[in-house]
Amino acid sequence: MQKTSAKVYRIGSEQEFRAIQSILMPGDKVMIKNGNYTDWSVNINNKGTSLKPIMIQAEKPGMVTFSGNVTKPIFSISGAYVFIQGINFKDCVLTKTGVLIELSISNNCRISDCSFSSNQVKTQFTPLVIISGNGSNNIVEGCNFISNVDNQDVQVKITKDACPKFTLIENNIFRDKNKVSWPNANGGECVQVGQDPVLLGNQKPETTVRKNRFIHCNGENEVISNKSSENKYLNNYFKDNDGELVMRGGHDCVIADNTFKGGTGGIRVNGTGHQIINNKIDGIATAIRLMYGMAKGKDEIGFYIAASDCIIKNNTISNATTGILIGDSKDANWTGKFDTKRYPSPVMQNVAPFNNTIGGNGFKNVKDKVVEK
Template sequence: MKKLMLPLLVLLFITKASMASTYIVKSEQEFKAILPKIVPGDHIIIANGTYSNWSLEIPTKGTKSKPVVVSAETAGKVIFNGEVNQTLFKLTGEFTTLSGITFNACTLLKANGANGILVEFKNTSNCRLNDCRFVANVVKGQFMPLVIISGNGTANQVDGCTFNANVDNQDVQVKITKDSCPQKTLIENNVFTNKNKVSWSNGNGGECIQIGQDPILLGTKEANSIVRANRFVHCDGENEVISNKSSRNSYLKNYFEACDGELVMRGGHDCIISENVFEGGTGGIRINGTGHIITNNKINNIKTAIRLMYGMAKGKEETGFYIAASNSTITNNQISNANTGILVGDSKNADWTGKFDTVRYPSRVMQDVAPFDNKISGNTFSNTKNAIVNQ
């Protein structure tokens, strides 16, 4: 009998450990109370309703086959609103998914040295933000994002989300510092729309997606992010709809329509921009840095489709507020209904005296280094006044 009992007890323990549990919570306190119990495969359901003033750190650790899922009882019927002066959902674990939540008319504030943030992935790996809606949220401080991926995690994902009519904010930020650089972030199949011009006096801080924040000193950091199959419609927040400020990122199969801004390689190197579609609006693709591949994009009804910029410096070793576009490949792009298809040498001799901190950024102030060693071939132009212009 004793010989039979031991295997049975072991089997019961394994069976119990492998069974996922579902918890339904209706308050921040209930959510926090069940966190110590969570094991791989568990599901935390937030009951339908409207909530405010939550602040959660979620350290849960699932596995690839058994992620921990935090979701709305019904997608779209769990709504967070009101003032936010800290992080509402901060994920700090592994293989955890946050899904189906709506953030509507939240006001994000700066208070006590902290910023209001709706969702942050901090040092997470293989975590996911899925099928969430961010609608008509307002930030009250410049350069404040709704969603942040930060720390030294890897393989996090933002997909299937909607960002609509948010005000004065950045939508999704991959945060890169001297000590941290998230790796292999995937931003895919999201919709960004109806983003009005920011109210900030310098017109900055309204990007839909920003990967890196300091292109002058940290642009060589390699984030290896992928931004793929997203839609940007009437995104007018600022001149940079997408702002790339780090290296080895890929921008693939995105769709831009009637946006007052561009897909911008503000800093960084060795990025891929491929199979994107631009329909109308004020800008297409803008290039600084070295080693980029710009290929198989379709750009229609934009005054200047692709711009290669002058810089104050060149290459990956020199410090410059802007780095001249160089050693990039621009090939097989289809450009139609443009005034200028490809402009090689924009912002020639622009003088930045007094416009940036030359102590923090030890850079020359004249933008007088011309683009060089770029390979431009196989592009097609239709109904375009000037196919390629060199300045």
């Protein structure tokens, strides 16, 4: 018998969700009753359509809260056109295998208007939200990530075998993130696109991160960490962060129309072919840094790749000590700091930036506009 109309299911437990999960059809809505929930783990592989997505939402936005220990994904979505909306995740404690929402091999799925606040992870490099697998066109939009502890907030996960395509991270707020407690002060990015820039930096997820706000994000020195190729970072707003927008690895990314106000860093660049244009950077000691590497180009293996063939134009830099620094971390010695068997790279950061085009940038109250080391 053909189904003719969408249904609304009101559920109040994991068991009730599991009971209806297999029969969800395009256009159906799952309304989670207002309340506080713990110890959920549901897998959703159903498929909606562009005109009739499957909605999983709070009965009333902001009135459904998940908290407590998380050892498995609370929501794991591997379907298509499944939208999660209006749910709070607060005071969750995540183990290494825990995640709040994972979009895994999903297509056209969406996380909207959710709040992630005061959550804590117990294992380094653990994210709250993961986009993974060989899916495409997934979206994280209109969410708040506030005062989370020791974690990564949003991770686009890239492996040798899987690379999500065309992820959009848009109109989210990231704020009040304290320094992570890990010994090497690493693993506290707000957004990370790729995890292995040395061996997998040539992967092309073509992620877009745009119109987000990053305020008082001090988790580590990379507020955004790009470790893959052909991504776009557009129209984001950064204020008073202890960190930078970092091209840690990868190539051919676009960093355009972003605004930076105060804090410790602006844009840091390794890799080739990036376009850094029309950004406004104010009140940061060194606005743009082009880094030395251990190797060059897209084919050589280096723990860091020298900045090359990048375009840095039409940026407006004000109230800085150095506007654009060409050649930071010269002759840095990485002996003993990474695994040279896994990464067959020289250990000296002695390859200077080269073939970069710098022009048309505006400077106001900048002591040294362009410095080459």
